[in-house]
Amino acid sequence: MDALNQRIVLVVRQSRLEDLVARFNTVEQARFYVEHLGADFGDYETEHRNYQSALRLTEAALGRFGRVHRLDRRFLPNYLFAPDALVAVLGQDGLVANTLKYLSGQPVLGVNPDPARWDGVLLPFKPGDLNALLPEVLAEKRRIRQVTMARVRLSDGQELHAVNDLFIGPRSHVSARYEIQLGELRETQSSSGVIVSTGLGSTGWFRSLITGAAGIVHGPLEPALDGLRARGFPWEADYLHFTVREPFPSRTTGTELVFGTITPGQPLRMVSQMAGFGVIFSDGIEADFLEFNSGMEAVIDTADRHGRLVL
Structure with missing residues (x-):
């Protein structure tokens, strides 16, 4: 041209x-x-x-x-x-x-x-x-560097992409309630929300959550987690990581499935149990959100398209 x-x-x-x-x-x-x-x-x-x-x-x-x-x-x-x-x-x-x-x-x-x-x-x-x-x-x-993006698809057909991270949780300072599933693991949770991070976003919000958890326990992290905290993971990685913020244990809510890896063959699935205050937004842009309320299912995985940065 x-x-x-x-x-x-x-x-x-x-x-x-x-x-x-x-x-x-x-x-x-x-x-x-x-x-x-x-x-x-x-x-x-x-x-x-x-x-x-x-x-x-x-x-x-x-x-x-x-x-x-x-x-x-x-x-x-x-x-x-x-x-x-x-x-x-x-x-x-x-x-x-x-x-x-x-x-x-x-x-x-x-x-x-x-x-x-x-x-x-x-x-x-x-x-x-x-x-x-x-x-x-x-x-x-x-040279062009490829950037993996995250994608969330709702059961009503809506989609949202993220370059850094997705937030799935409550609109305000209340507890989110949902069912979460990764592979065969499934549980009902109450928390302040779930963060899904790409490689590009892994040195931002995601890192702060891992660092905060490490500071609370005052002990050494497993080598894999310590590496994520120190360096994140590659922008081009064909996977995502998720972590649950402040999961609350109770008779009806669990805290076992609070961290994991999302791959193209193993997406993260969540079903909302929030009456009218659930949201999903990406990259910190709260004004650009999807409603995530009772009965709505969200499937989170890597996106089909990628970002391309000129170097």
């Missing part, structure tokens, strides 16, 4: 300053609010300036190689990406993960707008890299 017709989608986000102005209507009102709390408003302004500068550089560089459409993260769930689109993401790691969830194999360039501020595990490039990088990407000469 020639540069005139190459579709490029640039996914962007609002800065903290823009979020504050949307909330308080003007910059000066936002400044008063932040400084009244004793915080440094100058840091918000610096972050905003750096992001806008990176945005101008990135958009200009991409525009030399195709038609660029700027897409705010708020519209990701409803945007239809062209199959041949090249997707660039300008933001933190979380924005890259959120974008991958809505793609069907399109390659993604993670661009770090502020390397002094963001570590950027998923952001290997800077705006200044794009002029040399784009010809290699369009010629398919750059």
